[in-house]
Amino acid sequence: MLESKSKKGITKRSVIWGSCFCFLISLGEPYGVLVLNGSPMAADFSAGAALFLFFIITCLLNPFLSYCGRTPLHRKELATIYIMMIVASAIPSWGFTMNLIPLLGGFFYYATPENEWSSVIQPHIPSWLIPESTEAIWNLFEGSPQGLSIPWDTWFGPLFAWTFFVLSVYCVTLCLLVILRKQWIERERLLFPLSTLPLEMCNTHPNRVLAPFFRNKLTWVGFSLPASINSINALSVFYPFVPRIDLTSQILLWRNNIELLCTPRFEVIGLSYLLSLDVSISVWFFAILSIFIMGCERIIGWNIGPIQPFSDPATPSVAHIALGALFYLVASTFWQSRSHLKNVFRKAVKGDNRIDDSDELMSYRGALGGLAFFTALCLFWLSAAGMNLATAIVFFLTAIIIFVGLARIVSQTGLAYGRAPVAAPMFTVNSLGTGVIGPSGLTTLSLSFAWAADIRTFVMAQAATGLKLSEVTRLESRRLLLVLLISIATTLCGSIVAVLHIAYKFGGINLSGWQFIGLPSFAGNWVSHNINNSQPIQFWHLGFTAIGSTLMAILSLLKARFVGFSIHPIGLTLGFTHPIRNIWFSVFVAWLIKALILKYGGANLYSRLKPFFLGMVLGTFGSAGFWLIVSSITGVGGLIFTLG
Numbered sequence: 001m002l003e004s005k006s007k008k009g010i011t012k013r014s015v016i017w018g019s020c021f022c023f024l025i026s027l028g029e030p031y032g033v034l035v036l037n038g039s040p041m042a043a044d045f046s047a048g049a050a051l052f053l054f055f056i057i058t059c060l061l062n063p064f065l066s067y068c069g070r071t072p073l074h075r076k077e078l079a080t081i082y083i084m085m086i087v088a089s090a091i092p093s094w095g096f097t098m099n100l101i102p103l104l105g106g107f108f109y110y111a112t113p114e115n116e117w118s119s120v121i122q123p124h125i126p127s128w129l130i131p132e133s134t135e136a137i138w139n140l141f142e143g144s145p146q147g148l149s150i151p152w153d154t155w156f157g158p159l160f161a162w163t164f165f166v167l168s169v170y171c172v173t174l175c176l177l178v179i180l181r182k183q184w185i186e187r188e189r190l191l192f193p194l195s196t197l198p199l200e201m202c203n204t205h206p207n208r209v210l211a212p213f214f215r216n217k218l219t220w221v222g223f224s225l226p227a228s229i230n231s232i233n234a235l236s237v238f239y240p241f242v243p244r245i246d247l248t249s250q251i252l253l254w255r256n257n258i259e260l261l262c263t264p265r266f267e268v269i270g271l272s273y274l275l276s277l278d279v280s281i282s283v284w285f286f287a288i289l290s291i292f293i294m295g296c297e298r299i300i301g302w303n304i305g306p307i308q309p310f311s312d313p314a315t316p317s318v319a320h321i322a323l324g325a326l327f328y329l330v331a332s333t334f335w336q337s338r339s340h341l342k343n344v345f346r347k348a349v350k351g352d353n354r355i356d357d358s359d360e361l362m363s364y365r366g367a368l369g370g371l372a373f374f375t376a377l378c379l380f381w382l383s384a385a386g387m388n389l390a391t392a393i394v395f396f397l398t399a400i401i402i403f404v405g406l407a408r409i410v411s412q413t414g415l416a417y418g419r420a421p422v423a424a425p426m427f428t429v430n431s432l433g434t435g436v437i438g439p440s441g442l443t444t445l446s447l448s449f450a451w452a453a454d455i456r457t458f459v460m461a462q463a464a465t466g467l468k469l470s471e472v473t474r475l476e477s478r479r480l481l482l483v484l485l486i487s488i489a490t491t492l493c494g495s496i497v498a499v500l501h502i503a504y505k506f507g508g509i510n511l512s513g514w515q516f517i518g519l520p521s522f523a524g525n526w527v528s529h530n531i532n533n534s535q536p537i538q539f540w541h542l543g544f545t546a547i548g549s550t551l552m553a554i555l556s557l558l559k560a561r562f563v564g565f566s567i568h569p570i571g572l573t574l575g576f577t578h579p580i581r582n583i584w585f586s587v588f589v590a591w592l593i594k595a596l597i598l599k600y601g602g603a604n605l606y607s608r609l610k611p612f613f614l615g616m617v618l619g620t621f622g623s624a625g626f627w628l629i630v631s632s633i634t635g636v637g638g639l640i641f642t643l644g
Contacts, residue, residue: 009074009075009076009077009079009080009473009474009475009476010076010080010475010476010479010480010483011077011080013073013077014073014076014077014078014080014081015080015084015483015486017057017073017077017081018080018081018083018084018085018483018486018487019084019486019487019490021053021057021081021084021085021088022084022085022087022088022487022490022491022494023490023491023494024053025041025042025049025050025053025085025088025089025092025491025494026088026091026092026097026490026491026492026493026494026495026498027494027495027497027498028041028049028628029041029042029043029049029089029092029093029098029495030092030093030097030098030495030498030499030502031498031502031632032628032631032632033093033098033512033513034098034499034502034503034506034511034512034513034515034516035502035506035511035512035637036512036628036631036632036637036639037512037513037637037638037640038624038627038628038631038637038638038639038640039624039625039627039628039639039640039641039642039644040093040094040640040642040643040644041089041621041624041625041628041642042088042089042090042091042092042093042095042457043093043094043095043456043457043642043643044094044416044417044418044456044457044579044642044643045194045410045415045416045417045418045456045457045461045462046194046267046271046416046417046621046642047085047086047089047090047194047457047462048089048267048620048621048624048625048642049085049088049089049625050082050085050086050088050089050198051197051198051617051618051621051622052621052622052624052625053085053625054078054081054082054085054198054201054202055201055618055621055622055625057073057078057081058078058201058202058204058210058211058214059201059210059214061073062078062204062209062210063209063210066209072204072209074204075202075203075204075473076473076474076475078201078202078204079198079199079202079469079470079472079473079475080475080480080483082198082202082466082469083466083469083470083475083480083483083484083487084483084484084486084487085487086462086465086466087459087462087463087466087484087487087488087491088487088488088490088491089457089462090457090458090459090461090462091459091488091491091492091495092491092494092495092498092499094454094456094457095451095456095457095458095459096166096450096451096492096495097492097495097496097499098495098499098513098515099449099450099451099454099515099519100162100450100451101140101496101499101500101503101515102140102503102508102515102516102519102520103446103447103449103450103519103520103523104129104130104131104158104162104447105130105131105136105137105140105141105520106141106516106519106520106521106523106524107121107122107125107130107520107523107524108122108130108134108137109137109138109140109141109520110520110521110524111524115524115525115528116528117524117528120439120527120528120531120532121443121446121524121527121528121531124386124439124440124442124443125386125443125447126384126385126386128157128158128161129158129161129162129385129447130158131151131154131155131158132154133151133154135151136151136154136155139151139504140500140503140504140508141503141507141508141509141516142507142508142509143503143504143505143506143507143510144504144505150500150501150504155500159496162450163492163496164381165378165381166451166492167488167492168374168377168378168381169374169378169399169451170459170460170488171370171374172370172371172374172375172378172400173400173403173404173407173458173459173460173463174361174370174459174460174463174481174484175362175366175367175368175370175371175374176367176371176400176403176404176460177361177407177460177463177464177467178360178361178362178364178367179341179344179364179367179368179371180333180337180404181360181361181464181467182340182355182360183333183336183337183340184408184411184464185467185468185471187337187340188336190408190411190412191274191275191276191411191412191413191414192411192414192464192465192468193271193274193275193413193414194271194410194414194416194465195465195468195469195472196274196414196614197614197617197618198469199469199472199473200213200611200614201213201214201618202473213611213614216611218608218609218611218612218615219611219612219614219615219618220615221612221615222270222611222612222613222614222615222616222618222619223615223616223618223619223622224615224619225266225615225616225619226266226267226616226619226620226623226641227619227620227622227623229245229247230620230623230624230627230641231623231627232244232245233245233641234627234630234639234641237636237638237639238634238636247263247264248261248263249261249262249263250262250263253295254295254299255299257295257298257299258291258292258294258295259291260288260291260585261581261582261584261585262585263582263585263586264585264586264589265416265582265583265586265620265643266586266616266617266619266620267416267616267617267620267621267642268416268417268583268586268587268590269586269587269589269590269593269613269616270590270613270614270615270616270617270620271414271416271590271617272414272586272587272589272590272591273590273593273594273610273613274414274610274613275413275414275590275591275594276568277566277591277594277595277598278559278565278566278567278568279412279413279568279570279571280587280590280591280594281566281567281568281571281591282567282568282569282570282571282572283413283570283571283574283580283584283587284571284584284585284587284588284591285567285571286571286572286574287571287574287576287580287581287584287587288584290314290318290322290575290576291576293315293317293318294313294314294315294318294576297315297317303315303316303317304316304317304538304540304541304544305538305540305541308422308423308426309423309426309453309522309526310419310420310422310423310426310453310454310577311421311422311423311426311575311577312577312578313576313577313578313581314421314575314576314577316540316541316544317540317544318575318576319421319422319575319576319577320421320422320541320542320544320545320548321544321545321547321548321551321572321575322421322422322548322572322573322574322575322576323420323421323422323427323545323548323575324544324545324546324547324548324549324550324551324552325548325549325551325552325569325572325573326401326402326405326406326420326421326548326573327401327405327545327548327549328548328549328552328553328556329405329408329409329552329569329570329573330401330404330405330408331549332556333404333408340355343355344357344364344367344368345364345368347364347365348363348364348365348367348368348369349365358478359471359477360477360478361467361477361478361480361481361484362478362481375396378396379392379393379396382395382396382444385444385447386440386441386443386444387437387440387441387444387445388436388437388438388441390432390436391428391432391436391437391438391441391445394428394431394432395424395425395428395445395448395452398424398427398428398431399424399448399452402420402424402452402455403455403458403460403461404460405573406418406419406420406455406458406461407458407460407461407464409570409573409574410461410464410465411461411464411465411468412570413570415574416583417456417579417580417582417583417643418456418574418577418579418580418583419454419455419456419577419578419579420455420577421573421574421575421576421577422575423449423452423453423454423455424448424452424453425445425446425448425449425452425453426453428445429442429445429530429535429538430537430538430541430542431537431538431542432537433534433535433536433537433538434530434531434534434535435534435536439531442527442530442531443527445527446523446524446526446527447523449519449523456579459488463484466480466484467480503516512637548572551572552569552572552573555567555569555572556569579643582643583643590613594606597609620641620642621642623641624641624642627639627641
């Protein structure tokens with residue numbers, strides 16, 4: 001099926017290379033974050049690990065193969081490898097594995113007589129979801145005694161159950177992506193900014209191994225800007241006499257109730273340069289608006305409840321307005337796609353020839369059937385894990401809506417860093433109340449923090465970018481489905497082995513990062529609080545969700561009716577989460593620079609300067625990856641140059 005000389009470009013060689021690099025990501029990301037306390041490279045939509053490795057492939061490996069007289073990787077092979085790597089980047093850290101494993105043991109290891117988790121939480125955890133050996137859990141957090149290996153027999157059952165479930169979730173999202181791909185890519189022509197840099201890097205010529213992008217001086221000028229600053233800051237750790245360049249700054253207003261974090265992030269500036277002005281202005285405009293609304297709420301002492309987990313620093317009102325806007329975005333996406341969806345349904349049911357599905361990952365019949373089958377499978381799994389059917393439906397539907405909404409936002413804005421304004425478990429509690437959900441359902445919701453709460457990256461969003469790359473490079477999509485599954489399976493297996501090996505070797509409580517210390521305690525406190533303190537349906541929260549949907553509808557109408565309306569409504573969906581707090585200023589800088597360039601230099605100057613801004617993106621992740629390697633060799637940690 002993957003013949004080595006396939007005219008479609010998905011060769012055995014490219015799949016083997018891609019699998020090797022996926023495995024490297026699955027091992028390197030946990031080691032870099034947990035052991036070295038270095039830059040997270042596979043934690044966000046930017047997929048820094050994939051860009052860094054692709055830089056090595058296109059700028060070093062391919063020329064080396066040509067120099068040695070071997071056939072270099074051609075454009076389609078390079079695209080195949082990159083697609084595999086960006087999908088792999090969605091799994092090992094915040095996407096799933098590094099969150100899951102600490103949660104499976106944390107409710108037992110951190111249980112104390114004071115927090116009463118042994119009586120409040122533990123009885124509601126199904127035995128098949130967690131390791132049953134107390135010794136295995138303690139050694140996970142404190143390290144194994146010398147000579148004792150990883151207890152795979154204890155871990156196999158729960159890890160198999162969770163892997164089976166998350167693969168079903170991935171299949172649901174991939175089926176949805178097949179159904180929506182033609183609408184997003186061919187009809188609406190979304191920008192997919194995250195695909196621009198890899199396309200430039202693999203744009204090789206038969207007579208030249210290096211792409212024109214690498215032969216442009218502006219590329220290296222842009223590359224050197226973040227690379228130089230990051231390198232100076234890294235050297236200051238090794239040699240204290242080297243002065244550190246600190247670009248962090250903030251402005252405090254209105255008796256310190258309003259904080260404007262003005263820290264430039266070069267990778268965000270580079271990616272935001274690719275956006276249309278109305279989209280980029282909406283990102284920073286609604287961020288500033290959220291900041292001022294939150295400041296007003298603090299001054300008058302008004303709120304509708306405590307800050308929601310994973311919505312911080314946004315207040316619940318701001319967070320739920322953004323969630324309502326996100327819900328409207330997804331609803332309008334399906335409404336605008338209604339004629340396309342009707343054709344998809346006819347093709348799937350009647351074999352109608354008015355729409356062609358030969359260029360999709362699978363047939364429309366397979367996509368609709370798979371969507372129904374895997375959705376039912378996920379609901380069955382959640383019910384078996386302790387949720388009643390109503391809770392399972394509300395929770396899973398909310399999670400899928402968030403996945404679709406964020407995938408749409410990433411495809412349109414190239415959002416490097418972001419997450420859901422309100423996490424699906426929290427919205428489920430607000431919608432149903434704890435009385436309906438019950439203690440078992442709440443416990444399962446807390447375990448779902450591994451894949452449905454801190455959503456900074458996920459497979460659907462990365463696969464959407466991959467399909468854009470596939471369309472531009474004309475890869476054969478049916479073969480690409482197998483390639484994606486190989487990438488997912490390789491990364492899941494590799495990251496599970498890596499996280500367990502690291503934890504049992506060093507002890508989870510001795511590792512850096514949030515996963516082994518902060519996340520289990522955070523999730524346990526959340527579920528015990530909700531079990532001990534019954535929560536009714538939060539009508540205020542739902543009301544602000546409705547307000548958000550209404551505002552989104554009004555803004556969408558204004559944007560559609562008035563050509564000169566400069567604010568794109570998509571910025572309202574982002575809320576003011578931790579990532580948005582850190583990137584809004586960089587989006588503002590990119591918007592200002594691009595506006596000035598277009599006004600005084602025109603489209604020609606904009607195009608000529610594009611390599612400079614793409615070089616900044618590559619310089620950020622290239623230098624971050626380089627210093628991760630140096631850190632692994634020297635043992636000096638704490639070299640963080642991406643958003644943690």
